[in-house]
Amino acid sequence: MGLERVALLKWNVEDIRLFYENDMRFLEQFGIGPSGIEGV
Amino acid sequence: MKVLLSWIREFVDVPGTADEIGARMSLRGLALEGIDQHGDDAVMDFDVTANRPDCLSIVGIAREIATVYGLPLKDGLRDGARSKTGAGAEALTIPVSIPDPDLCARYVAAVADVNVGPSPDWMQSRLSACGIRPISNIVDVTNYVLIERGYPMHAFDHAKLAGPAIVVRRARRGERITTLDGKDRALDVDMLVIADAERAQAIGGVMGGADSEVSDTTTRIVFEAAWFSPQSVRATSKRLGLRTEASYRFERGADLTATARAMRRALQLLVEIGAGAPSGPVVDCHPVPHVTRAVTLSPSQVRRVLGMDVPEDDTTRILTSLGFEVTTLGSWHAAAPEAAPLTAPIAPTGHAWRVQVPGWRVDIHRPVDAIEEVGRHYGFEHLPSTFPPVEQPPAESDNRLARDSRVRRALVAMGVSEAITFAFIEAAAASSFLGDEGPVALANPLSEKFAVLRPSLLPGLIDAVSHNRRHGRRDVRLFELGTRFNPRGETRAVGVAWTGLATPEHWSGGARDVDFFDIKGIAEQLCAVMQVAAEFVPTARPYLVDGRAAELRINGRSIGVLGQLPSGLLDQRDLPAGDAVFVLEIDLDALSLQTPRTATFARPLPRHPAVIRDIAILVDETLSADTVRGTIRAAGPSTLLDVREFDRYQGTGIAEGQVSLALRLTFQAPDRTLTDSEVHAAMERIVGELTQRLGAIQR
Numbered sequence: 001m002g003l004e005r006v007a008l009l010k011w012n013v014e015d016i017r018l019f020y021e022n023d024m025r026f027l028e029q030f031g032i033g034p035s036g037i038e039g040v
Numbered sequence: 041m042k043v044l045l046s047w048i049r050e051f052v053d054v055p056g057t058a059d060e061i062g063a064r065m066s067l068r069g070l071a072l073e074g075i076d077q078h079g080d081d082a083v084m085d086f087d088v089t090a091n092r093p094d095c096l097s098i099v100g101i102a103r104e105i106a107t108v109y110g111l112p113l114k115d116g117l118r119d120g121a122r123s124k125t126g127a128g129a130e131a132l133t134i135p136v137s138i139p140d141p142d143l144c145a146r147y148v149a150a151v152a153d154v155n156v157g158p159s160p161d162w163m164q165s166r167l168s169a170c171g172i173r174p175i176s177n178i179v180d181v182t183n184y185v186l187i188e189r190g191y192p193m194h195a196f197d198h199a200k201l202a203g204p205a206i207v208v209r210r211a212r213r214g215e216r217i218t219t220l221d222g223k224d225r226a227l228d229v230d231m232l233v234i235a236d237a238e239r240a241q242a243i244g245g246v247m248g249g250a251d252s253e254v255s256d257t258t259t260r261i262v263f264e265a266a267w268f269s270p271q272s273v274r275a276t277s278k279r280l281g282l283r284t285e286a287s288y289r290f291e292r293g294a295d296l297t298a299t300a301r302a303m304r305r306a307l308q309l310l311v312e313i314g315a316g317a318p319s320g321p322v323v324d325c326h327p328v329p330h331v332t333r334a335v336t337l338s339p340s341q342v343r344r345v346l347g348m349d350v351p352e353d354d355t356t357r358i359l360t361s362l363g364f365e366v367t368t369l370g371s372w373h374a375a376a377p378e379a380a381p382l383t384a385p386i387a388p389t390g391h392a393w394r395v396q397v398p399g400w401r402v403d404i405h406r407p408v409d410a411i412e413e414v415g416r417h418y419g420f421e422h423l424p425s426t427f428p429p430v431e432q433p434p435a436e437s438d439n440r441l442a443r444d445s446r447v448r449r450a451l452v453a454m455g456v457s458e459a460i461t462f463a464f465i466e467a468a469a470a471s472s473f474l475g476d477e478g479p480v481a482l483a484n485p486l487s488e489k490f491a492v493l494r495p496s497l498l499p500g501l502i503d504a505v506s507h508n509r510r511h512g513r514r515d516v517r518l519f520e521l522g523t524r525f526n527p528r529g530e531t532r533a534v535g536v537a538w539t540g541l542a543t544p545e546h547w548s549g550g551a552r553d554v555d556f557f558d559i560k561g562i563a564e565q566l567c568a569v570m571q572v573a574a575e576f577v578p579t580a581r582p583y584l585v586d587g588r589a590a591e592l593r594i595n596g597r598s599i600g601v602l603g604q605l606p607s608g609l610l611d612q613r614d615l616p617a618g619d620a621v622f623v624l625e626i627d628l629d630a631l632s633l634q635t636p637r638t639a640t641f642a643r644p645l646p647r648h649p650a651v652i653r654d655i656a657i658l659v660d661e662t663l664s665a666d667t668v669r670g671t672i673r674a675a676g677p678s679t680l681l682d683v684r685e686f687d688r689y690q691g692t693g694i695a696e697g698q699v700s701l702a703l704r705l706t707f708q709a710p711d712r713t714l715t716d717s718e719v720h721a722a723m724e725r726i727v728g729e730l731t732q733r734l735g736a737i738q739r
Binding site: 019020021022023024025027028031032 | 452460461508516
C-alpha cells in the first residue's frame with residue numbers, strides 16, 4: 001500500500017490526486033510541527 | 041482459475057457449500073476470488089499464483105482440497121480407450137521426429153477416426169462454466185483435458201498434414217503461418233513449430249495453424265499432447281503478442297510425466313462421447329527423460345524453519361496427500377548441500393525423510409519449498425505469536441536526512457510550501473536544463489510525459505507553478521527537495537520557485553511583486569542556516585533571463601543557480617509570458633561538503649566601544665555592491681567589523697551613469713578602545729583605495 005493512502009486516511013483527504021498536483025491551496029493546509037508534518 | 045464444484049467432486053468427495061470450501065481453501069493459500077451460481081452447481085474462481093501451474097486444473101485444485109479435508113483423491117482415469125478398429129483394419133500411427141529436443145522434451149501423438157459434430161450438452165455446459173467456448177466435439181475434448189488436467193492439447197486434421205508426419209523443429213528463416221485466429225504471422229528462427237513433412241502447422245505450445253484446423257469435413261485427426269520448454273513458449277508468446285490458455289500453462293511449466301496420461305484421457309473422452317476412436321497405438325516420443333527431484337528433510341529442520349512443532353505424522357500425511365513420495369531414512373549425518381543456508385548442524389542420530397517431488401510440482405526445488413507446503417497445510421494460524429528478536433543494532437542515522445530536514449524547516453519558516461513532483465519528466469521539459477551530456481532516458485517509458493529522469497528540480501516546480509496559475513492562484517511559493525539525474529550519477533538538491541507577491545496586501549502598504557533580491561534572500565537565508573557564507577556571481581543559463589541570473593558560490597565553489605525564467609520558457613510551460621517567475625536551485629550534497637563540521641564556540645562580548653564612520657562616494661552605476669564592499673574590506677584594517685550601504689541616490693546633482701552611495705563603517709578592537717587617529721588613518725587608506733581602484737569621488 002502506498003504512503004498516500006495512509007495520508008489520505010490520516011488527514012481525511014478526499015482525492016488522492018491532490019498529493020501529486022502541488023496545489024498551494026492544499027499545501028498551505030499543512031505545516032511542520034514538533035515531530036514532523038502536521039495539519040495547521 | 042474457474043472450476044465447477046461438481047467437476048471437482050468427481051475427484052474428491054468434499055462436503056459443504058462452495059462458500060464453506062472457499063473459506064477453508066483461502067486459509068490454505070488458494071484464495072477464492074468469487075463464486076458464481078450455475079444452476080444448482082457453483083463456479084468457484086480461485087486465485088492461482090504464478091508458481092503453481094499445477095493448480096490451473098480441476099485435478100490440481102481437487103488435490104489441494106483433498107489435502108485440506110484429509111480425503112482421498114480419485115483419479116478418474118481408467119484404462120479404457122483401447123483401439124476399436126476392426127481386426128482387419130491396419131493400425132494407423134504417425135511418425136514423430138523431434139530435431140530440436142531442447143525445446144520439446146516429449147511429444148505424444150495418436151491418430152483417431154472421428155465424426156465431427158457438436159459435443160454433448162454436459163461437456164459444453166462444463167466448458168462454458170469454466171470460461172471456454174464450445175466449438176466442436178474434437179476441440180471440446182482437447183479443452184476438457186486442458187481444464188481437467190491442466191494439460192494443453194491440440195488436434196490436427198490428418199488429411200491436411202503432408203507426409204503425413206509430425207516434425208517438431210525450429211521455424212525456418214522467413215517461414216510464415218496463419219494461426220487459428222486467422223492472423224498471418226512471421227516466425228523467427230528460434231520459435232518452435234510443429235510441422236508436417238513440408239511446413240509449419242502450429243506454433244508449439246502457443247496456437248495451432250488454420251490450415252490443419254479440424255473442420256466439419258474432417259474424418260481423421262492427430263491428437264497432440266507435448267511438453268514444451270517454458271522459456272521458449274514465454275519468449276514466442278511475448279514476441280508474437282499472442283497469449284493463449286496453452287501458452288499460459290506451458291510458460292509456467294507443464295508436468296513432463298503427465299503427457300501420455302493426458303493423451304489417454306483425451307482418447308477415453310473421445311470414445312465416451314461417441315466422437316470417434318483411436319485408429320492405432322499412441323506414439324510417445326520422449327527424447328529428454330524426466331529427472332525426478334528429491335529433497336531431504338528432518339523434523340528439526342521443519343521446526344526451525346517454521347518456528348513451530350508440526351507432529352511428524354502430519355508432515356508425512358500432508359506431503360503424501362499432495363503427491364510427494366516420502367521415505368523415512370534411518371539417520372542423517374550431513375545436510376544435503378542444497379539445504380545449506382537453512383541447515384544448522386543436525387544431531388547425527390535424528391532421522392530424516394527423503395521427499396520425492398511429483399512431476400506437476402515444478403515449484404519445489406529446495407527443502408524449504410517442501411517445508412512451506414507442510415506449514416501451509418498444517419496451518420499458519422498455529423504459529424505461536426512472538427515478537428521477532430532484534431539481532432541487529434539500528435542503522436546509523438544518515439546525516440543527509442538531518443540536513444534535508446534543516447533545509448525544509450528553514451524554507452517552510454520563510455513561507456515556502458513543499459511540493460513533490462515526479463522524477464520522470466517530458467523530454468521537452470528537460471531540454472533547457474541539460475548539460476552537454478544529454479538526458480537519462482527511460483528504456484521503456486509509460487508515456488511521453490515520463491520519458492526522461494529529471495536533470496533538475498526546476499521543470500517539475502515550473503509545471504507546479506503552471507498548475508496553480510491555471511487554477512487562479514497568482515501567488516505561488518514552492519520548494520522541492522529531491523534527486524536530480526545525469527548520465528554520471530545523481531545529486532540531491534533543493535529547488536525553489538516564486539511568483540506573484542513578495543509580501544501580502546496590507547493596509548500598512550508594502551505589497552509588491554517578487555524580484556530577484558527576494559529569491560537571492562532565500563539563498564542567503566539557506567546558507568546562513570547551513571552556516572556558510574554565500575557569494576553571488578553573475579552568470580548565464582539557457583533557462584534564465586540574462587542579467588537576472590547568478591551563480592551561488594561557497595568558498596569559490598559553485599553550488600547553485602538563481603534567477604528569473606525567460607518568457608519563452610513560461611510560454612512553453614503554459615504560463616502567462618508576462619509573469620515574473622524566479623527560481624533557485626542548490627546542490628545540497630555540495631552544500632553539505634562546505635558546511636563546517638567543527639563545533640562552534642561563543643565569542644566573548646566586546647568590552648570596548650565601536651567607532652562608526654560614514655562616507656559618501658560617487659561611483660559608476662554599473663559597479664556591483666560586492667565590488668565596492670570588497671575594496672573597502674581589502675583596504676581596511678582587521679578592526680573593520682562591518683560595512684553597510686545605507687543610502688543610494690541617483691538624479692538631480694549626480695552625473696548621468698553615476699550613483700551616490702552612503703556607507704557606514706564600524707570599527708572595533710577586542711582588546712582596546714580605538715583612537716581617533718587610528719580610525720582616521722584607516723579611513724584615509726580606504727578612501728584612497730576607492731579612488732584609485734574604482735575611480736570613486738568622495739563627496
